[in-house]
Amino acid sequence: MSLHLILFLTFGAVCVAGAVNLLAQRHPINSALSLIAVMGALAGEYLLLGAEFVAAIQLIVYAGAIMVLFVFTIMLLNAGEEERTKGSRVAILLGVPGMLIGGTLVAWVLLRHSGTGSAPVGALLGDPKTIGQLLFHEFLLPFEVTSILILIAIMGAVVLATKPEATENRKAR
Amino acid sequence: MVPLSYYLLLSSILFACGVAGFLIKRNIITIFMSIELMLNGVNLSFVAFAAHWHRLSGQVFVFFVMVVAAAEAAVGLAIIISVYRTRETLNVDQVNLLKL
Amino acid sequence: MSIGTFILVSVIKSALTLFVLLTAVAYTVWLERKVVGHMQNRWGPTRVGPFGLLQPAADGIKFLFKEDLTPPHVYKPLYIAAPVLAVVFALTSISVIPIGNWITIAGVHTPLQITDVNIGLLMILGVTSMGVYGVALAGWSSNNKYSLLGGLRASAQMVSYEISLGLSLVGVLIMSGSFSLRAIVDAQGGRFWGFIPRWNIFQGQIIGFLVYLVAAYAETNRIPFDLPEAETELVAGYHTEYSAMKFAMFFMAEYANMITVACLATLLFFGGWHGPIGGPPVFEALLPVFWFVAKVFVFLFIYIWVRGTLPRFRYDQLMAFGWKFLLPMAIANVVATAVAVAW
Numbered sequence: 001m002s003l004h005l006i007l008f009l010t011f012g013a014v015c016v017a018g019a020v021n022l023l024a025q026r027h028p029i030n031s032a033l034s035l036i037a038v039m040g041a042l043a044g045e046y047l048l049l050g051a052e053f054v055a056a057i058q059l060i061v062y063a064g065a066i067m068v069l070f071v072f073t074i075m076l077l078n079a080g081e082e083e084r085t086k087g088s089r090v091a092i093l094l095g096v097p098g099m100l101i102g103g104t105l106v107a108w109v110l111l112r113h114s115g116t117g118s119a120p121v122g123a124l125l126g127d128p129k130t131i132g133q134l135l136f137h138e139f140l141l142p143f144e145v146t147s148i149l150i151l152i153a154i155m156g157a158v159v160l161a162t163k164p165e166a167t168e169n170r171k172a173r
Numbered sequence: 174m175v176p177l178s179y180y181l182l183l184s185s186i187l188f189a190c191g192v193a194g195f196l197i198k199r200n201i202i203t204i205f206m207s208i209e210l211m212l213n214g215v216n217l218s219f220v221a222f223a224a225h226w227h228r229l230s231g232q233v234f235v236f237f238v239m240v241v242a243a244a245e246a247a248v249g250l251a252i253i254i255s256v257y258r259t260r261e262t263l264n265v266d267q268v269n270l271l272k273l
Numbered sequence: 274m275s276i277g278t279f280i281l282v283s284v285i286k287s288a289l290t291l292f293v294l295l296t297a298v299a300y301t302v303w304l305e306r307k308v309v310g311h312m313q314n315r316w317g318p319t320r321v322g323p324f325g326l327l328q329p330a331a332d333g334i335k336f337l338f339k340e341d342l343t344p345p346h347v348y349k350p351l352y353i354a355a356p357v358l359a360v361v362f363a364l365t366s367i368s369v370i371p372i373g374n375w376i377t378i379a380g381v382h383t384p385l386q387i388t389d390v391n392i393g394l395l396m397i398l399g400v401t402s403m404g405v406y407g408v409a410l411a412g413w414s415s416n417n418k419y420s421l422l423g424g425l426r427a428s429a430q431m432v433s434y435e436i437s438l439g440l441s442l443v444g445v446l447i448m449s450g451s452f453s454l455r456a457i458v459d460a461q462g463g464r465f466w467g468f469i470p471r472w473n474i475f476q477g478q479i480i481g482f483l484v485y486l487v488a489a490y491a492e493t494n495r496i497p498f499d500l501p502e503a504e505t506e507l508v509a510g511y512h513t514e515y516s517a518m519k520f521a522m523f524f525m526a527e528y529a530n531m532i533t534v535a536c537l538a539t540l541l542f543f544g545g546w547h548g549p550i551g552g553p554p555v556f557e558a559l560l561p562v563f564w565f566v567a568k569v570f571v572f573l574f575i576y577i578w579v580r581g582t583l584p585r586f587r588y589d590q591l592m593a594f595g596w597k598f599l600l601p602m603a604i605a606n607v608v609a610t611a612v613a614v615a616w
Contacts, residue, residue: 008175012183019190019210028202028263029351029413035206036406038187042213045183048175049224054232056395058216060439061239064402065432066209066246071406072428073250074202075413075421077257099189106185110178128392128452134229135236146240153244160251163258 007048014041026081028074032067039063053128180221187214201256201263205249212242278381286387287368294367298528299329305577312581339517344415347514351414356515356522359407363526363533366400369393370536371455373546373561384455385562393454394446397537398439401492405431407526408494408501412511423510426588427501431492433595438488440603444481444610445473445541458545472544477613480606482542484599486575489534491595493527495576497583498591505585535572543568 018038022031039062046055073079135143187210194207216235223231253263260268303318303325310317318325343349370393373385390396405428412424446452449460463471474482491498502510512523539545546561586594 004175008179012179015183016186016190019187022203022206022210023190023194023197028200028206029410031203031206033351033410035210038210039213042217045180045217046220049180049220051220051223051232051235052390052392053395054220054235056392056399057236057239059399060395060402061243062209062213064399064405065435066243068402068405068409068428068432069246069250070202070206071409071413072425072432073253075409075425075428077202077254077263079200079202079263103189107182110181110185112178129450130229131232134233138230139233139237142237146237149244150240153247157247157251160248160255 004048008045011041011044011048014038015045028079029071032070032074035070036063036067039067053131177221177225181218184214184218184221187211187217190214199264199266201253201265201268202250204265205246205253209242209246212238282381282383283387286383290367290387291364294364294529294532295525297532298525299333301528301531301573302332302524303329304573305580308574308577309581312578333521336518336521341517341519344514346416348414348416351410352514353519355407355411355414356519356526357407358410359404359526360522360529362400362404362407363529366397366533367529367536369396369454370533370540371458371545372536372565374558376558386455389453389455391451391453391456394442394452394457394541397533398435398442401530401533402431402435404526404530407523408511411515411523412501415511415514417514419508420511420513423501423503423507423513427494427511430494430498430500430591430595433592434488434491434498434599437484437595437599437603438492440600440607441481441484441488442541443603443607444478447607447610447614448473448476448478454540454545458540458547461544462547470544470547470549472542472547474542477610478542478606480602481610482538484603484606485538485542487599488595488603489538490576490579491591493530493534495527495531496580497586499585500588500591503585531573531576532569535569535576538572539565539568 015038018034018041021034022038025031025034039058043055043058043063046052046058191207191209191211191214194210195204198204198207216238219231219234219238223229256268257263262268306328307317307325318328321327321331343352368387369390371384371386371389375382375384377383408427408431409424412420412422412427415421445457449457451457451460461470461472465471465475469475490496494501500510501507502512504510507513512520515523546565548560548564
């Protein structure tokens with residue numbers, strides 16, 4: 001077994017364990033923490049694929065900013081344990097075997113074709129310079145469009161999260 | 174060297190977990206997190222394909238997905254906060270009325 | 274270099290860096306108590322050892338032997354994990370910081386740095402942005418209203434100031450064209466007209482530096498931005514419920530973060546290990562390290578000086594300052610640098 005494969009399996013195991021734990025935990029803060037673990041392990045997988053810039057951005061943006069926002073909201077709303085609603089028996093009886101069959105089929109189809117997915121060690125596919133050139137030349141229009149999207153999202157978040165009373169007070173003034 | 178199919182398999186497992194979480198979870202914040210999990214699974218397949226075809230476009234797409242995820246998280250959490258303000262619950266089963 | 278030598282050298286370097294960092298943390302605490310003491314016309318620690326120099330050791334022993342209380346109402350797994358997270362993330366970021374040139378000892382040619390990754394700066398930003406979890410989870414898991422308020426304040430403040438912090442570094446990145454800290458320092462070697470060093474601060478990054486310094490003070494929760502632990506309103510903020518070694522871990526994390534910030538300021542804006550004057554060639558290997566440590570010391574002193582001088586901000590002032598003043602300044606600096614470099 002090569003070092004690459006061992007590392008892939010380690011990070012992959014953390015990913016799957018975190019994802020399953022997200023489903024199993026009842027308290028949202030535990031789910032959030034397992035999602036952070038998934039994101040950290042995914043950053044490791046990106047490093048294996050030679051995409052080190054994406055790995056760093058994954059840590060900064062996903063694990064360091066978006067998930068902080070989630071944790072912040074959970075803390076702010078003081079979210080408690082969720083109430084379980086009992087699913088129907090048919091869903092369990094049909095769903096679990098169906099999921100297993102579907103999963104096996106997908107796995108079989110995927111594993112039949114084997115191309116290599118990982119970059120050779122030391123080969124830098126995604127160094128910041130090349131990505132920057134690609135981003136600001138070929139993908140300039142999508143880049144500008146996403147910046148407008150972000151701007152609209154900021155304004156939307158501000159409008160939604162301000163208390164109604166605060167706006168009325170300002171109008172009255 | 175790790176075959177591409179392993180990465181795709183991992184990516185599909187993550188995506189499936191995200192879908193399952195979206196369906197079975199009842200807390201609106203956890204449902205949101207399941208969506209993030211799905212996006213992460215898709216990102217992994219993008220990066221794996223980028224390494225497979227030696228094209229960087231896949232990695233650039235991951236940035237766009239992240240930007241969209243950030244915008245979605247900002248607006249989504251703001252909506253959750255305003256829903257909580259009026260309903261005082263985070264359970265999606267109790268947020269099914271159009272009028273209070 | 275064979276894989277065996279590589280592992281050996283890495284282990285030695287990591288152990289040495291950790292030892293030096295922890296000692297530096299302990300003596301920064303001593304320095305702070307001493308300097309603030311003198312600023313307030315007191316003596317600071319004097320009893321343990323000459324000039325109180327053994328005070329850090331005494332404090333360490335005290336923290337170790339104190340009873341480790343776990344209040345009954347806390348959420349235990351996260352209550353224990355939070356200080357560990359804080360200290361781990363604080364200590365990790367030091368691993369990519371270079372402190373000097375390459376050296377050769379016993380035939381092994383190695384840089385004075387644990388590892389030189391070419392996204393070093395991004396890695397530090399990523400790890401420090403994860404550091405907020407330690408504070409936020411400590412506040413939440415303590416199950417105490419003061420701790421919760423402290424944790425909420427900390428996460429909101431750190432996320433807000435992270436943007437200004439990241440943008441203030443973009444000017445330096447545009448000028449050096451690399452994320453590797455070693456490459457950034459190497460780009461600052463040499464002098465203008467033979468006497469002004471080509472440090473980034475003398476190349477027009479003065480606004481970038483000031484924005485970085487202010488944002489970094491907020492990131493490390495230091496006065497005047499120490500609202501997460503504002504003792505006049507929140508008892509002790511996020512670490513109200515912590516005692517003994519767990520409290521000491523938060524303390525260590527805070528001071529290790531201070532040292533990282535000082536190292537980054539030195540590397541990015543003040544030429545790293547390039548000194549203002551040369552020295553005799555005998556000290557060629559050690560002089561860069563001396564300059565580096567001296568500059569870091571100056572920044573730590575400024576930290577303490579600010580603490581002894583400024584009062585605490587109010588929370589709305591903090592947010593307004595970060596979003597309405599610091600962020601536009603950082604963006605203006607990025608635009609100005611980009612125009613200057615392109616022109």
